Structures are given as structure tokens and as C-alpha cells.
Amino acid sequence: MTVEGEKALQTELQHLKTVERPRIIAAIAEAREHGDLKENAEYHAAREQQGFAEGRIKEIEAKLSSSQVIDISQIPHxxxxxxxxxxxxxxxETEEEVTYQIVGEDEANVRxxxxxxxxxxxxxLIGKEEGDVVVVKTPGGTVEYEIDEVQHL
Structure with a gap:
């Protein structure tokens, strides 16, 4: 993953642990005060949120512990x-121009x-240079692109 991807995951993890987790714990405690837990929708909703948050925390921690962070600025151009x-x-074919950054799977976001x-x-694209033409197989057929610019940001 990129350095930016690692920072984004670290930020999300910090938010989940310091903001969301305490908020959910407080919501569970408040819902418990309302009495019978079997029919307490607030309690069940808070417990479900807790399950999602704890699952995401574990997922992020696993990704961070097993990922390799690559700092593109340290690689020779x-x-x-x-x-x-x-x-x-x-x-x-269409002369349409598009720009993409190549990142790890967890960071990918076409938008x-x-x-x-x-x-x-x-x-x-990997291994190609500016001026090269590449053929990409897509579900709608093959598309031919010319590499106009390669930036090492």
C-alpha cells in the first residue's frame, strides 16, 4: 500500500478506537438503563454497531500488520x-483522456x-513508458490506450 493509504487506515483506526468505540459503549449503557434487553431495540442496534466497529478495527489492524508500505518518493524515477x-x-479511439494512480487493493477507488x-x-500498464500503447481487455471488449504521462508523485 502507499504511504497515503497507510495514513488513511491509521486515521480511520484512531477514529474508531477513540470516538466510535466510546460512543457505542455509552449508547449500550444508556439502552441497558431502559430495562428489558430482549425487547430493547436501542440496545440491539447499539450492539450491532459495536459488532461492526470491532470487526472493522480488527480488519484494519490485520491489514496494517500484514501490508507492505511503499513510499514512491524513495524509488528512483x-x-x-x-x-x-x-x-x-x-x-x-475516442481521444478521451483519463488519469489514474496505481495503488494497493485496499486503497482503490475509481471515483x-x-x-x-x-x-x-x-x-x-506496469512496466510501460510514456508513448507506449497498451491494450486492455475489459468486459466490453478491448480498449487501446496511449500512455501520455507518467508521474512519480
């Missing part, structure tokens, strides 16, 4: 597409222009 680089592509290193587009 070769001009090639590698993990962490930002690539501007031009669709050779934020971040694609997983395991995605078909990223796999086709």
Missing part, C-alpha cells in the same frame, strides 16, 4: 509505470481515480 505512479492515458495494482488496466 525510471519513467516506467510502477506501483504508486500516476498515469495519464489517452483512449486511442478518486485510484485503481488497484491488480486491476486489468494497471496490469497492462
Amino acid at each position: 525510471t519513467g516506467k509505470v510502477i506501483f504508486g505512479t500516476t498515469v495519464t492515458l489517452i483512449n486511442t 478518486n481515480k485510484k485503481i488497484s495494482v491488480t486491476s486489468p488496466i494497471a496490469r497492462a
